[in-house]
Amino acid sequence: MSQRLPKFPFLGRLLMQLPSPLGVLPLIAVLIVWQILQKGNSPYFPPPSAWWSGIVQSAATGKLLPACLASLQTILVGMVLATAAGVMLGVLIGLSRRTARALGPLLEFCRAMPPPAIVPLAILFLGYDERMKLTIVVISAMWPILLNTASAIQRIHPILLDVATSFHLSFYERIRFVAIPSVMPSILLGVRIALPLTIVLTLLVEILTSIEGVGALMITAQRNFQSGQLYGLLVLVGLFGFFLNTVFSMIQAIILRRWPPRSIPA
Amino acid sequence: MSDPVFECRSASVTLSLSGGARPIISDINLDIQQAEFLSIVGPSGTGKTTLLRMLGGLLHPTSGEVRVNGAILTGPPEGVVIVFQDYANALLQWRTVAANVAFGIERKLPAKECTDRVNAALDLVGLSRRAEDYPWQLSGGMQQRVQIARALALRPAVMLMDEPFAALDAMTKAGLQDELLRLRDQTRTSFVFITHDIEEAVYLGDRVAVLKGSPGRIEDIVKIELPSLRDQISTRQMPEFLAYRYGLHKAIGHG
Ligand SMILES: Nc1ncnc2c1ncn2[C@@H]1O[C@H](COP(=O)(O)OP(=O)(O)O)[C@@H](O)[C@H]1O
Ligand SMILES: [Mg+2]
Numbered sequence: 001m002s003q004r005l006p007k008f009p010f011l012g013r014l015l016m017q018l019p020s021p022l023g024v025l026p027l028i029a030v031l032i033v034w035q036i037l038q039k040g041n042s043p044y045f046p047p048p049s050a051w052w053s054g055i056v057q058s059a060a061t062g063k064l065l066p067a068c069l070a071s072l073q074t075i076l077v078g079m080v081l082a083t084a085a086g087v088m089l090g091v092l093i094g095l096s097r098r099t100a101r102a103l104g105p106l107l108e109f110c111r112a113m114p115p116p117a118i119v120p121l122a123i124l125f126l127g128y129d130e131r132m133k134l135t136i137v138v139i140s141a142m143w144p145i146l147l148n149t150a151s152a153i154q155r156i157h158p159i160l161l162d163v164a165t166s167f168h169l170s171f172y173e174r175i176r177f178v179a180i181p182s183v184m185p186s187i188l189l190g191v192r193i194a195l196p197l198t199i200v201l202t203l204l205v206e207i208l209t210s211i212e213g214v215g216a217l218m219i220t221a222q223r224n225f226q227s228g229q230l231y232g233l234l235v236l237v238g239l240f241g242f243f244l245n246t247v248f249s250m251i252q253a254i255i256l257r258r259w260p261p262r263s264i265p266a
Numbered sequence: 267m268s269d270p271v272f273e274c275r276s277a278s279v280t281l282s283l284s285g286g287a288r289p290i291i292s293d294i295n296l297d298i299q300q301a302e303f304l305s306i307v308g309p310s311g312t313g314k315t316t317l318l319r320m321l322g323g324l325l326h327p328t329s330g331e332v333r334v335n336g337a338i339l340t341g342p343p344e345g346v347v348i349v350f351q352d353y354a355n356a357l358l359q360w361r362t363v364a365a366n367v368a369f370g371i372e373r374k375l376p377a378k379e380c381t382d383r384v385n386a387a388l389d390l391v392g393l394s395r396r397a398e399d400y401p402w403q404l405s406g407g408m409q410q411r412v413q414i415a416r417a418l419a420l421r422p423a424v425m426l427m428d429e430p431f432a433a434l435d436a437m438t439k440a441g442l443q444d445e446l447l448r449l450r451d452q453t454r455t456s457f458v459f460i461t462h463d464i465e466e467a468v469y470l471g472d473r474v475a476v477l478k479g480s481p482g483r484i485e486d487i488v489k490i491e492l493p494s495l496r497d498q499i500s501t502r503q504m505p506e507f508l509a510y511r512y513g514l515h516k517a518i519g520h521g
């Protein structure tokens with residue numbers, strides 16, 4: 001039963017979060033074949049070399065870097081806010097059946113609302129700016145975090161809550177020292193689901209509203225028939241998502257080192 | 267004799283379950299003195315845990331009353347600590363052993379004193395070398411010792427223990443039994459100690475209460491008049507010890 005602290009296995013676990021280099025090979029092969037077969041400059045399927053020149057062109061105008069930074073900022077800030085909101089609401093809903101019942105219908109209603117549908121409303125209230133972008137991203141991406149947190153809170157073992165009561169913890173201390181840490185694996189799972197959602201929503205809002213960001217560049221490229229650039233931006237977005245996901249997996253592995261491996265939801 | 271620490275006056279607990287109200291324990295009359303070691307034995311399902319939760323202020327008696335130091339119990343009383351039967355769920359699995367032991371005192375004491383108490387408590391249960399491990403890396407018996415250390419670090423006036431040694435091997439169990447008795451003599455802590463092991467109840471107890479029936483009632487309270495300095499070998503061989511053991515087995519209904 002007794003098990004010593006795994007030191008090396010932890011490093012191994014961290015490295016396991018990294019994608020295998022072999023996994024990229026088929027992708028590279030497809031790109032090479034594409035490049036070779038595509039001789040003429042097709043407007044629908046431009047060869048990868050045209051993607052590259054499209055990106056270089058975009059960078060040369062000085063628009064690419066600010067757009068990337070703007071999108072990245074929305075994604076990261078949105079992620080932080082969505083996590084804070086999701087955990088806070090999730091804890092309140094999970095802890096009190098009365099809150100759950102009172103807020104239930106409203107939450108179900110909000111959750112059922114497709115994010116693009118709230119864009120016009122958000123523009124009406126907040127105008128075309130960064131705040132509007134963030135609001136939509138946060139409101140739509142917090143659901144998986146909220147729901148994961150709430151259901152994990154409801155599943156906390158009653159004995160653990162008895163321990164908190166018996167040691168005279170205040171309401172705030174119960175949340176901070178018992179409830180949140182005991183559901184940490186579920187919170188991180190929620191964040192993990194929310195991360196790609198945040199990326200999608202950020203781009204979507206940028207595409208719909210042309211507020212500064214990679215999404216706005218994409219819609220501009222499409223309107224100007226710069227298909228090479230469009231493909232290039234698509235690859236860039238893919239790399240973005242890939243990179244953020246990998247970084248998050250590592251952070252998750254580091255945090256969850258302290259939790260029983262069994263308790264970590266897949 | 268001074269005033270009792272705990273007094274139960276015809277206390278009963280009835281739970282309202284889906285199938286209707288169900289009496290769990292009924293008409294409990296019990297006094298617990300300072301520095302007294304009270305063992306409670308009884309078949310499983312008779313409400314021993316429920317009784318302990320009531321004393322710990324986690325459950326209100328539906329009728330009758332419970333007093334701590336003369337005042338009616340309204341919630342978990344100061345200076346009373348529970349060691350739960352279900353140790354795996356009673357520990358904060360994401361905290362190291364040392365941080366678990368500090369859980370009851372870290373918000374009340376300066377860091378230095380906290381560390382000293384944690385170290386002392388871990389030393390007492392023989393887990394100093396596992397201080398930086400996590401509970402899920404320990405065996406069941408070790409986890410239970412972490413929970414006991416967490417209770418001890420609080421330096422409580424009363425310790426309520428629910429079958430605390432059930433997961434321990436015989437050697438460790440004997441060592442901890444003597445440690446509890448020594449603590450009682452040194453610190454005048456009172457113990458309410460639930461066990462299903464009648465020998466253990468007699469060896470440790472100044473009195474042994476027998477809980478029986480459904481709803482559980484206190485069938486009998488036996489005063490154990492053995493020499494107060496108990497010894498694992500000689501005490502257990504005394505004719506009086508064997509007589510108590512026999513009598514309690516009969517009282518519980520083991521023929
Ligand atoms: N929360 C509860 N819900 C339903 N039944 C309960 C609950 N708590 C206790 N009981 C019932 O009360 C009886 C006594 O339980 P318990 O106090 O745990 O007994 P013991 O510790 O002596 O084994 C059992 O029959 C158990 O099923
Ligand atoms: Mg029990």
